[in-house]
Amino acid sequence: EAQVTQNPRYLITVTGKKLTVTCSQNMNHEYMSWYRQDPGLGLRQIYYSMNVEVTDKGDVPEGYKVSRKEKRNFPLILESPSPNQTSLYFCASSTRGAVTDTQYFGPGTRLTVL
Amino acid sequence: GENVEQHPSTLSVQEGDSAVIKCTYSDSASNYFPWYKQELGKGPQLIIDIRSNVGEKKDQRIAVTLNKTAKHFSLHITETQPEDSAVYFCAAVMGGGADGLTFGKGTHLIIQP
Numbered sequence: 001e002a003q004v005t006q007n008p009r010y011l012i013t014v015t016g017k018k019l020t021v022t023c024s025q026n027m028n029h030e031y032m033s034w035y036r037q038d039p040g041l042g043l044r045q046i047y048y049s050m051n052v053e054v055t056d057k058g059d060v061p062e063g064y065k066v067s068r069k070e071k072r073n074f075p076l077i078l079e080s081p082s083p084n085q086t087s088l089y090f091c092a093s094s095t096r097g098a099v100t101d102t103q104y105f106g107p108g109t110r111l112t113v114l
Numbered sequence: 115g116e117n118v119e120q121h122p123s124t125l126s127v128q129e130g131d132s133a134v135i136k137c138t139y140s141d142s143a144s145n146y147f148p149w150y151k152q153e154l155g156k157g158p159q160l161i162i163d164i165r166s167n168v169g170e171k172k173d174q175r176i177a178v179t180l181n182k183t184a185k186h187f188s189l190h191i192t193e194t195q196p197e198d199s200a201v202y203f204c205a206a207v208m209g210g211g212a213d214g215l216t217f218g219k220g221t222h223l224i225i226q227p
Contacts, residue, residue: 105159108155
């Protein structure tokens with residue numbers, strides 16, 4: 001089954017404790033991205049990757065890092081989480097150079113930073 | 115960058131009636147306009163999309179219209195059913211570029227029995 005998986009689905013942590021949210025897709029998609037969803041603000045792109053070893057900032061990249069060492073994986077790293085990063089996070093993937101193609105979203109990771 | 119406005123934020127309709135959600139965008143270079151449905155506890159799922167060379171597209175009870183001159187597009191759902199209750203997001207992007215989708219803030223559609 002074609003899918004995007006994220007782990008963990010729920011995470012409660014404390015300020016400053018480094019964490020990683022994993023994202024994996026099995027559709028051989030080149031393009032992957034991370035979004036955060038906040039009430040009243042909709043979905044905003046954090047980082048994206050056009051292909052392996054190619055990443056770039058989205059609209060709200062501050063406080064986040066990503067890596068793309070393999071095509072299928074695109075982890076989101078919070079080196080020093082802060083309470084304003086409490087949010088619902090979604091990973092998405094689509095075919096290369098074709099943001100116009102269907103973007104498949106993962107199930108989401110709800111992060112709470114205390 | 116692109117800016118997408120979506121209205122209304124909440125829409126309540128009687129089961130069987132039609133629902134219309136409207137979006138406007140700012141970047142005239144945008145040429146791809148998808149609509150996503152998000153059910154509680156799940157990620158957004160594409161339900162229909164339209165490209166700028168098309169004015170209208172229909173898929174069963176769902177249709178999308180696009181007015182490039184006015185830079186607005188709309189989602190129409192006819193004969194609404196309880197399973198249509200969800201949050202709907204519109205989005206816009208310039209196809210072929212690296213930028214991600216710019217989303218509207220969402221519309222919570224409530225179908226009243």
